[in-house]
Amino acid sequence: MTVFVTGAGAGVGQSILKSLQLSKVKTRVIIGDISPLATGLYRAQVAYIIPLADDPAYLAALEKICKAEQVDMLLIGTDVELIIFASNKEAFEKTTGTRVIVSDSEAVAIADDKWKTVGFLKSHGFPYVYSALADNADSFIKNAKWPVIVKPRIAARSVGFQIIPNEAELRSALQKDPNLIIQEYLSEEDEEYTCGAFFYEGACYGVTVMKRWLRNGDTYKAIVCREPEMEKFIKAVGTDLRIIGPCNFQLRKSGGEFKIFEINCRFSGTTGAASALGFNVTNALLQKIFFNRPLHPLAIRDAYIFRYWNEVFVPPEEVALLAKRGNLEESRSDTNLF
Incomplete structure (x- = not known):
């Protein structure tokens, strides 16, 4: 299977790469980003420089790549691309033969706009900020x-x-x-949660709950929690929003209620960690869509999650070649792990 992932320089795109490496389905991974200095470009089989999402040439460029590489599935790694694919999903899939994993444009628009998010939660009887x-x-x-x-x-x-x-x-x-x-202001600093959920054809196949600690807006420490009421709540919100595929919810406990302050109709930044702990949404999607294997509720193992810096080493000539030509195959990059 050939899978195209966007957002090689962002945490979400890199997290999707990790989940694909952990999948039981063997994949050939194509990855794209706007900059030749994006780390993830050098950790896949094929890399492409792509236009900015607001560039008029963006969609045509991705169509060309998907056709040339015979891409089976496209996974979106940045927020700004979501509404483009949600609005053009049917035409893109028909033109390329590539399955695009994205919720519909109404759900994406509600999640993208925090005022619309509040209005949705309020109108559906959920607690809101x-x-x-x-x-x-x-x-x-x-x-x-x-x-x-x-x-x-x-x-x-x-x-x-x-x-x-x-x-x-x-x-x-x-x-x-x-x-x-x-x-x-939801002031309970130690009661902030990030939840990843997986929905398919109107059903929810699991919710992860992690209490998290932030650094510069990203989760850098987390612990997997067992919160049945929160899982039930997230399932209800995602079902009413008609989510397709993965979705991320960020919330705090306040006054005895769960209050969502952000929804992202995409993979969570913690997707790679969750996949390593058994909650692998990309694997489930590949198994279901291309092999027609039945979906089962996903589960996650208990763990603390600590993030740390590491390095990817790339030959300078590869960076120069990618910047000049716009694509690169089989990078000879290496990593420095402990």
Whole structure:
């Protein structure tokens, strides 16, 4: 099977690579990124430099690669690509013969926009983070408990996240950027969770719950937790959102409730770790779609997860060749692991 993964320079794309290496299905992996300095490009069989997602040539470039490489499945490694593939999935699959794993455009749009996420949760009767946009700031302030937070409606990995201690600083922040969303501050720092879930044809085939500790917006320590009520909650939210494939939910416990503050309709950044512990969504998708093997609930082993830096060593001539030609086969890169 040939699998194309995007986002070689990002943690999600690299995590997908790990899950493919752990799959029982033998795969030939193609990987793409916008920069020849993206680490993951040198850890697959074939690498391609691809345009930015907002480049008009982006979709055509990926269609060309999928046709040339006879790609069986495409797995998306960055948030900005999701809505493009969600909106063009049927045509892309028909043109290339490649199966694209992505939720529909409505689900992606709700997850991408934090204001729409709040509206979805509220309308479906789920707990939600008390929120407002700039034009309703006065009403929000009347009921606010300080501090509060502001962040862009559409962003990932805590980009633009600010803790605001008082009304004056809130009004200043909104004056600088009126497109921010205002939200209550969920202060239980040791009660933040990242959940990965797998949905297929309307059914949920498992939820992972990890309590996590962040560094620069990414999980750098986590522990697998047994939280049946949280798993049930995530399953209900994902089912109502009509998720297809993997999905990531980020939430905190607050006032005895689970409050989701971010949904990502893609693989979690912890996909590689979860796969090593038995919860391998890419393997399940490959087994089901291409071998028609029945899906079974996925389970994960208990463990602490600690992340650390390591290195990939790439011959300089390979980087130069990839930058010049736009593609590279069978990199001779090596790793430095302990």
